[in-house]
Amino acid sequence: MKEKAVVQGFTDNLDARNRKGVIWHVLFQVSTVIGIVALIALMLNIINGAFGYIAYEARVDPDTLAVDGTPLTEQSQEQLVTLLQSTLSRGAYNKLENEKPFARRPREEVYQLVLERIIRPEIVGVWNLWPSITDADEIRTTVAQEHPNAELEFVSWLTSDFVSRPQTSEPLTAGVRTAILGSLWTILFTILLAFPIGVGAAIYLEEYASDTWLNRLIQTNINNLAGVPSIVYGILGLAIFVRTLEPLTSGEVFGLVDPTTASGRTVLSAGLTLGLLVLPIIIINAREAIRAVPRSLRNASFGVGATKWQTVWSHVLPNAMPGILTGTILAISRAIGETAPLVVVGASTAISFDPSSPFSKFTTLPIQIYQWTSRPQDEFRSLAAATILVLLILLLSLNASAVLLRNRFSRKF
Amino acid sequence: MAGLSLEKTFEKKASTSNLRRKTRWGETFIQALLFFSGFFSIFTTVGIVYVLGKEALLFFQMPEVDLLATFTTTEWKPQIGKFGIWPLLNATLMTTLIAMLIAIPLGVAVAIYLSEYANPRVRNTLKPILEVLAGIPTIVYGYFALTFMTPLLREIFGRDVVQIYNTASAGLVMGILILPLITSMTEDALSAVPRSLREAAFGMGATKLEVALQIVVPAALSGIAAAIIVGISRAIGETMIVAVAAGAGPNFTFSPFTGAETITGHIVRISGGDLSYDSVDYNSIFALGLFLFFVTLTLNITSQAIVRRFREVYE
Numbered sequence: 165m166k167e168k169a170v171v172q173g174f175t176d177n178l179d180a181r182n183r184k185g186v187i188w189h190v191l192f193q194v195s196t197v198i199g200i201v202a203l204i205a206l207m208l209n210i211i212n213g214a215f216g217y218i219a220y221e222a223r224v225d226p227d228t229l230a231v232d233g234t235p236l237t238e239q240s241q242e243q244l245v246t247l248l249q250s251t252l253s254r255g256a257y258n259k260l261e262n263e264k265p266f267a268r269r270p271r272e273e274v275y276q277l278v279l280e281r282i283i284r285p286e287i288v289g290v291w292n293l294w295p296s297i298t299d300a301d302e303i304r305t306t307v308a309q310e311h312p313n314a315e316l317e318f319v320s321w322l323t324s325d326f327v328s329r330p331q332t333s334e335p336l337t338a339g340v341r342t343a344i345l346g347s348l349w350t351i352l353f354t355i356l357l358a359f360p361i362g363v364g365a366a367i368y369l370e371e372y373a374s375d376t377w378l379n380r381l382i383q384t385n386i387n388n389l390a391g392v393p394s395i396v397y398g399i400l401g402l403a404i405f406v407r408t409l410e411p412l413t414s415g416e417v418f419g420l421v422d423p424t425t426a427s428g429r430t431v432l433s434a435g436l437t438l439g440l441l442v443l444p445i446i447i448i449n450a451r452e453a454i455r456a457v458p459r460s461l462r463n464a465s466f467g468v469g470a471t472k473w474q475t476v477w478s479h480v481l482p483n484a485m486p487g488i489l490t491g492t493i494l495a496i497s498r499a500i501g502e503t504a505p506l507v508v509v510g511a512s513t514a515i516s517f518d519p520s521s522p523f524s525k526f527t528t529l530p531i532q533i534y535q536w537t538s539r540p541q542d543e544f545r546s547l548a549a550a551t552i553l554v555l556l557i558l559l560l561s562l563n564a565s566a567v568l569l570r571n572r573f574s575r576k577f
Numbered sequence: 578m579a580g581l582s583l584e585k586t587f588e589k590k591a592s593t594s595n596l597r598r599k600t601r602w603g604e605t606f607i608q609a610l611l612f613f614s615g616f617f618s619i620f621t622t623v624g625i626v627y628v629l630g631k632e633a634l635l636f637f638q639m640p641e642v643d644l645l646a647t648f649t650t651t652e653w654k655p656q657i658g659k660f661g662i663w664p665l666l667n668a669t670l671m672t673t674l675i676a677m678l679i680a681i682p683l684g685v686a687v688a689i690y691l692s693e694y695a696n697p698r699v700r701n702t703l704k705p706i707l708e709v710l711a712g713i714p715t716i717v718y719g720y721f722a723l724t725f726m727t728p729l730l731r732e733i734f735g736r737d738v739v740q741i742y743n744t745a746s747a748g749l750v751m752g753i754l755i756l757p758l759i760t761s762m763t764e765d766a767l768s769a770v771p772r773s774l775r776e777a778a779f780g781m782g783a784t785k786l787e788v789a790l791q792i793v794v795p796a797a798l799s800g801i802a803a804a805i806i807v808g809i810s811r812a813i814g815e816t817m818i819v820a821v822a823a824g825a826g827p828n829f830t831f832s833p834f835t836g837a838e839t840i841t842g843h844i845v846r847i848s849g850g851d852l853s854y855d856s857v858d859y860n861s862i863f864a865l866g867l868f869l870f871f872v873t874l875t876l877n878i879t880s881q882a883i884v885r886r887f888r889e890v891y892e
Contacts, residue, residue: 185786193696195686197762202753203710206717206856249620364614372608373615384881386618391807391877392870393814394744395841396625399866399875400849403628408852412776440621447618473607501714503840508848508862530716530817537821544723552717 168531210556213549214321216296219289219307219314220336228371241271244278249281280337287335288314290542321550330518331527334541340551343517343532346431346511347500347558349519350528353435354442354499360491362446363379366488368453371476376491382439390444394573398505401437406509409433415523423506437509440501442495449491451485493566503530529555602849625870632863639857652825653843655857668837672748673812673818675833679752680808684759685801692767693762693789699869705762711757719821722750734834742836751818759808759813767793781824803880803890810876814869816841823892840865 226236233242239247245266249257260266266274279285288311288432291303296318329339365386373379384561406428413428413436457480465475481488511531519526527535529551536548637644641658650661687707691700716798726746731739739745770793778788794801825846836844844862852859 181784181787185784188786188790189694192686197691198683199687199710199753199756200583200703203706203758205725206713206721209721210717213720213724242675282800285835321836361614364611365617368608368611368615370855372611377637380614382615382619385622387881388874388877389621391810391873392625393816393841393873395814395816395844396629396866396870399844399862400621400625401630402848403863404624406579443618443621458850473602484682497712500717501712503714503716504820505844507820507845510848510852520667530714531825533720534817534821537723539657545720547725548720551718555714556717559714 210549210552213546214553215293217286217291217303217318218317219313219316220285220287221311223284223286226283232507241274244274248277268455283495285336290546316347321546322553326550327554335547338547339531340517340554343527343529346526347519347528350435350438350526351433351496351499354430354438357436357439358443358446362443363450363488364445366450366454367476370451386444386447390448394441394502395504395508397441398508401433401505401509405433405436431519431526432504434509434526435451437505438499442499445495445498446492450488453487453491454480456487457483486569489572490566493562497562500559501530503525503534506531583689629863629867632860633867636864637861650827658790664829665838665840665843667829668744669813669834671744672751672823672839673809675745675748676751676755676812678845679749680755680759681805684756685763687760688763688767688845689789692764705718707757707760715754715815715817718754719748719817721820722746722822724811726750740836742822744823744837745833747823751812751815753813755808756812759804762804762807763801765874766797770796799883802862803884806880810873816845816874820845840869
């Protein structure tokens with residue numbers, strides 16, 4: 165009897181409790197779905213911006229460039245070169261000739277030059293991918309009415325040309341080669357600073373440090389540095405690398421001043437600033453990798469008479485290396501995506517020449533995205549979207565290589 | 578014969594070799610080098626405090642700047658010598674608040690779902706997706722805020738209500754950015770709660786929800802609190818989303834649909850051009866940077882202290 169009463173008391177509100185359980189379960193699932201939807205929306209939004217219709221008008225009508233009745237599209241390589249020579253200023257022509265002699269340029273390349281330099285198409289309308297698919301007819305009629313001379317074309321802003329062309333102020337001929345090279349140069353110095361010091365610090369903390377107040381301070385400090393906003397590192401870099409160490413970072417002490425800069429706002433300053441930024445991340449990851457190497461391996465090494473450093477160098481480090489490298493790659497992908505500190509350190513907004521030394525002015529992929537996103541015109545937003553795709557592809561391949569490295573070389577003890 | 582001579586040499590060696598610990602200079606040198614590497618991070622911190630402190634001091638020594646007025650007045654106009662931090666601070670607090678309104682409930686809910694409800698297959702697909710979300714550079718989120726969230730808000734609330742640059746759009750997208758951070762820290766805290774606790778509750782007849790909300794979440798509360806505080810610290814220091822989407826120009830407003838510049842956004846805009854050294858603007862970014870540094874440092878230390886102090890230790 166008594167037992168039954170208890171069971172009844174238990175079942176009394178069981179339905180209500182289960183209903184509540186279901187409702188919350190759905191709520192938890194919905195939250196997760198919202199997170200995924202956000203990611204999908206982010207990706208689709210970028211793709212939406214990177215493709216679509218553009219309408220452009222020629223600043224110079226190609227028909228006026230016909231020679232003896234031969235339209236521009238059918239002219240020979242020599243005729244096109246003559247056209248360039250007669251239209252461009254002598255300086256501009258010589259500059260092109262110096263980059264690569266006209267005689268050695270194929271007709272297609274010269275034709276592109278004529279398009280870029282003489283006809284100079286001007287964008288009069290830009291549409292994203294979604295309206296380009298759904299409202300194609302409407303776009304055609306609008307363009308036909310408002311810009312009767314304009315040509316409508318469906319373009320991908322991300323092309324192989326986009327990746328290999330230098331930056332220009334013309335949206336149709338702008339590229340990101342300058343920014344890609346800038347990013348690579350910067351990352352080189354980031355690695356040179358952060359990798360040796362980061363791994364050294366991790367070895368010290370894991371293998372050598374005893375439990376003293378100083379070592380505890382170092383540990384706490386590293387954890388706290390990992391949480392400092394990146395822009396603070398930018399301000400630090402501005403004061404130390406750009407200003408105080410200007411003779412060094414502008415190349416003055418080496419007598420290597422780049423004629424275009426003569427200030428500390430260089431690739432070197434940017435790389436070192438990012439190096440300070442990712443140092444805590446590298447240390448934390450490397451420590452974890454070193455900690456995963458089993459004690460027995462070290463003891464075996466000590467047992468045959470190896471010194472501490474011999475043990476670390478020949479046994480601990482080789483076994484921890486896959487983990488250390490994975491952590492370093494993740495830190496590098498963080499550095500490649502950083503924007504704020506580089507704006508503060510002084511990334512250049514408009515340079516069209518490639519960085520050629522540590523003392524060059526620089527721009528990087530994220531900086532380029534920031535610049536183009538901040539412009540109100542739609543064509544620059546589309547350029548930003550295409551640059552984001554380049555950046556994401558770069559980051560994705562870095563992360564994929566980190567995963568591969570982890571799977572390929574990681575050992576289980 | 579041979580055995581005897583071997584014994585002899587052995588004896589001879591043992592008597593001459595010095596068994597005291599040798600000083601190996603190479604080892605000492607390497608250890609010193611490694612210690613220097615470890616100590617390097619201290620230089621960074623000292624550098625931040627010293628450099629930012631020095632320049633911030635110069636800022637407050639300038640005749641037009643008054644420390645008291647900085648924290649009590651509501652206008653930031655360097656051109657006419659007004660340096661009230663409230664317009665910037667208010668915008669930072671607003672974007673942070675909006676971000677946390679999104680990130681805390683969603684982040685904790687996703688973590689509970691992953692840790693208590695999802696089967697291993699779902700969890701193993703969802704966690705990498707969250708990692709991807711966390712690895713996307715913040716400038717990409719800035720682009721997303723400006724080209725997706727802002728038009729969406731303008732569509733919903735009306736074009737005359739929502740300005741092109743507004744704190745709501747920046748805050749919402751920042752919430753999406755911080756969501757994976759809160760989720761992963763919360764999930765770690767939840768999965769650290771031992772199985773036996775859950776099974777005891779199930780044995781008493783509790784439903785899955787009751788186990789999750791009344792047993793696991795309270796047991797992991799310190800970890801969740803730490804995650805939230807780290808999230809807030811991240812939101813305050815977040816720069817590129819607000820620089821792109823929240824607006825340029827300090828504006829003391831409580832409306833989320835008008836543009837307002839945050840502390841970080843202001844630093845980026847001011848230093849974007851060629852900033853001349855020792856100008857008021859130059860010194861002011863150091864004062865603002867120092868402020869950011871101490872606020873985020875305090876939050877991070879608090880978060881670590883909570884974990885240490887209130888962690889429930891099982892076995």
